[in-house]
Amino acid sequence: MADGPLSDDRMAQINADYTTILAKGDTIHPIKRRKDGSAHRKQSYPTNLLRRLREYREDVLRFLSDPEVPFTNNIAEQAVRMPKVKQKISGCFRTFDGAAAFCTIRSYLETLRKQGVDLLHALVQSFQGETPQPAMG
Numbered sequence: 169m170a171d172g173p174l175s176d177d178r179m180a181q182i183n184a185d186y187t188t189i190l191a192k193g194d195t196i197h198p199i200k201r202r203k204d205g206s207a208h209r210k211q212s213y214p215t216n217l218l219r220r221l222r223e224y225r226e227d228v229l230r231f232l233s234d235p236e237v238p239f240t241n242n243i244a245e246q247a248v249r250m251p252k253v254k255q256k257i258s259g260c261f262r263t264f265d266g267a268a269a270f271c272t273i274r275s276y277l278e279t280l281r282k283q284g285v286d287l288l289h290a291l292v293q294s295f296q297g298e299t300p301q302p303a304m305g
Contacts, residue, residue, distance in 0.1 A: 179232045186229065193218045276302070 197214040231237045261267035279302045
């Protein structure tokens with residue numbers, strides 16, 4: 169972690185806050201029950217999310233116990249954001265091959281960007297048949 173490991177007190181507070189947030193969610197989005205008290209098979213999206221957050225609590229809070237796990241998944245989210253925006257704006261990709269090509273190009277450009285390469289220059293070179301290769305390692 170950027171500021172070092174979390175103290176035991178801070179980890180306990182985050183765990184307590186997590187429990188409180190789930191409890192508040194349960195009051196706002198309670199489990200739908202039948203007259204016999206059993207849970208309906210189909211629940212609301214928020215109720216299902218609360219169930220998963222409770223079920224996968226250890227995974228959600230893994231950053232507390234494992235300093236190698238980042239607090240945020242922004243890198244993973246950013247990797248899928250552009251294809252989802254493209255899909256949302258266009259309605260869909262016309263073909264699977266088109267979607268695959270889009271993802272390949274995006275991945276290539278994102279790798280070059282992270283390596284500090286001028287993307288316009290890289291694209292010009294690519295269209296001239298001299299595609300720059302990302303650095304390995």
